[in-house]
Amino acid sequence: MGHDALTRRRIFTAALCAAVGAPAARADSAFDWAKNAIGLGPRTVKPLADPIPPGLAVGAEIYIVSGYEPIGGQCVVHLDRPGKQVVLVLSSFRPLNWIIKSSPKTTVRAAIVSEVPQSSEFQSRVTAGSETKVYAARLGIAPNTAQSKPFRQLIREIQTMLGVDRVQGRFGIYTLNMSYDITEPQSGPELTVEGERPQASSSLLAGIEFDILDVDLRPVPWTVTGPARGADLRTRYDEKTRAALDPTGTTVYAVQGNKDVLVAIDRRTGTRTELPLPSSFPAMSWPTDVAYDTTQDIVCVGTLGGEGFVYRYGVRDRRWRDYRSLNNIDLYSMAYEARTRSLLAWGSNGDLVVLDDTGRKLLEQPLRAKLRALTELFDQVNEQVPRLRVIPQGQNLALVAVQGGRVERIWTYNINSGACEYTFRAR
Numbered sequence: 001m002g003h004d005a006l007t008r009r010r011i012f013t014a015a016l017c018a019a020v021g022a023p024a025a026r027a028d029s030a031f032d033w034a035k036n037a038i039g040l041g042p043r044t045v046k047p048l049a050d051p052i053p054p055g056l057a058v059g060a061e062i063y064i065v066s067g068y069e070p071i072g073g074q075c076v077v078h079l080d081r082p083g084k085q086v087v088l089v090l091s092s093f094r095p096l097n098w099i100i101k102s103s104p105k106t107t108v109r110a111a112i113v114s115e116v117p118q119s120s121e122f123q124s125r126v127t128a129g130s131e132t133k134v135y136a137a138r139l140g141i142a143p144n145t146a147q148s149k150p151f152r153q154l155i156r157e158i159q160t161m162l163g164v165d166r167v168q169g170r171f172g173i174y175t176l177n178m179s180y181d182i183t184e185p186q187s188g189p190e191l192t193v194e195g196e197r198p199q200a201s202s203s204l205l206a207g208i209e210f211d212i213l214d215v216d217l218r219p220v221p222w223t224v225t226g227p228a229r230g231a232d233l234r235t236r237y238d239e240k241t242r243a244a245l246d247p248t249g250t251t252v253y254a255v256q257g258n259k260d261v262l263v264a265i266d267r268r269t270g271t272r273t274e275l276p277l278p279s280s281f282p283a284m285s286w287p288t289d290v291a292y293d294t295t296q297d298i299v300c301v302g303t304l305g306g307e308g309f310v311y312r313y314g315v316r317d318r319r320w321r322d323y324r325s326l327n328n329i330d331l332y333s334m335a336y337e338a339r340t341r342s343l344l345a346w347g348s349n350g351d352l353v354v355l356d357d358t359g360r361k362l363l364e365q366p367l368r369a370k371l372r373a374l375t376e377l378f379d380q381v382n383e384q385v386p387r388l389r390v391i392p393q394g395q396n397l398a399l400v401a402v403q404g405g406r407v408e409r410i411w412t413y414n415i416n417s418g419a420c421e422y423t424f425r426a427r
Contacts (some may be wrong), residue, residue, distance in 0.1 A: 031048070043131075044127040045127075047124065047125075047136035048134060056086050061086050061168040062077075063167065063169045064089045064171065064172070065180055066141055066170070067175065068143045070176045070177065071175060072178060078179060079100070081184075082105040085110055087162070090114065092243055095123055097125050097127065100132060109132070112161070114139035114141070143381060144375070145173040145381065155191075158278070165193045170191060196376075198348055198373075198425045199422055201423075204222050204421055205396050206224075209228050209229075210222055210328065210390075211245070212402075215238045217252045224421075225423050235406075237407060239402040241254075241386075241402075242256070242289050244292040246297075248270060251267065252264075253313075260285055260286070261275065261277075262290070262313060268386050272356075282306065282323065283305070287302070288303060288333065288334070288387075289301075289334040290334075291334045292311075293336045294338050295341055296314075299315065300304050302394045304335045305331055308327070310326060311357070322361075324358055324360060331346070331347055332387040333345065333387055340395075342354055348383040350369075352397075363415075365415070367413065394411060398410055407424070
């Protein structure tokens with residue numbers, strides 16, 4: 001602070017202290033005491049339900065602090081951004097007292113606080129300086145990382161509310177810390193509304209076409225970077241599809257609805273033939289996917305029920321061949337790879353599981369951490385890893401995420417090298 005400004009502050013402080021009967025102590029503490037005495041200092045308020053004014057965030061940095069619940073009922077946010085205007089977005093599932101403290105040259109223009117959904121009587125309160133406007137808004141909770149589905153939803157809400165396409169920082173975990181220090185902006189595509197972009201091209205499976213069955217079990221041509229041969233990007237898909245097409249393209253083998261039975265569907269006539277298991281087999285329960293062994297013309301069905309099984313049906317002789325226990329390996333999807341005569345499966349923990357053609361486990365590779373932007377598709381606290389369809393081509397494979405009726409993400413992976421690429425994202 002310059003000499004003239006300090007002199008003016010001391011004169012103003014002395015006048016305030018004299019007016020309210022306060023001792024003229026050290027300048028800073030007396031100034032703060034005097035401001036509080038006449039209502040200019042920090043105050044505790046309940047967030048206003050007033051509409052957030054247009055342009056509130058223009059020229060300001062935006063920081064998010066979000067978590068499910070507090071420790072001890074309060075959370076202190078310390079801001080040190082000299083010369084900056086700041087808008088805070090504060091969200092929690094349970095009500096708490098937010099205490100905002102800022103350095104002398106940091107201006108906290110506004111705090112936007114989430115309404116607590118389960119309570120109309122007990123809402124969060126905010127203690128902040130008099131210059132800080134406090135608003136209430138319906139906001140999601142993002143207690144995970146910035147690369148999570150809840151955060152993607154929250155940042156889109158902020159875009160709608162404030163008209164911005166990025167924020168300068170995100171803080172918080174499931175149980176909020178008692179305090180957070182915000183001293184500099186963060187960086188990274190995860191802080192933008194767009195999020196992380198896929199690669200422009202892929203060195204794995206480049207130019208290779210494959211089919212993805214749509215909601216009506218019709219094959220649609222794709223590559224790892226998008227639909228092929230003029231296929232409509234608006235085609236609808238079902239994330240729960242459990243089906244495989246035979247090599248001739250005339251018959252689909254599927255498990256549909258809540259019926260735990262394999263069905264052969266003639267695509268030319270629509271005729272459906274149920275293929276129930278023999279009574280000597282374990283009952284089929286929670287089937288997760290169907291794969292077609294093109295080498296032996298065998299249909300394989302993977303299940304979760306009990307310890308999990310792979311059942312095998314011979315197309316040529318029209319009979320169930322055998323079954324094998326998965327020994328509690330939970331498989332979400334499965335496909336046959338002809339060159340290696342193996343089954344490649346996506347496991348419930350985000351692993352690639354390799355089985356031989358009878359269902360015996362050969363290999364398991366953790367993939368979850370390698371798939372960039374995968375965590376944007378699910379809530380890591382409350383949801384399981386999403387189901388990905390596996391489409392193998394030798395040692396390379398495509399992993400396809402279907403959500404909301406559309407192909408949402410595609411990755412490629414090489415089993416030998418471990419190379420992994422993020423190649424497609426729905427717009």
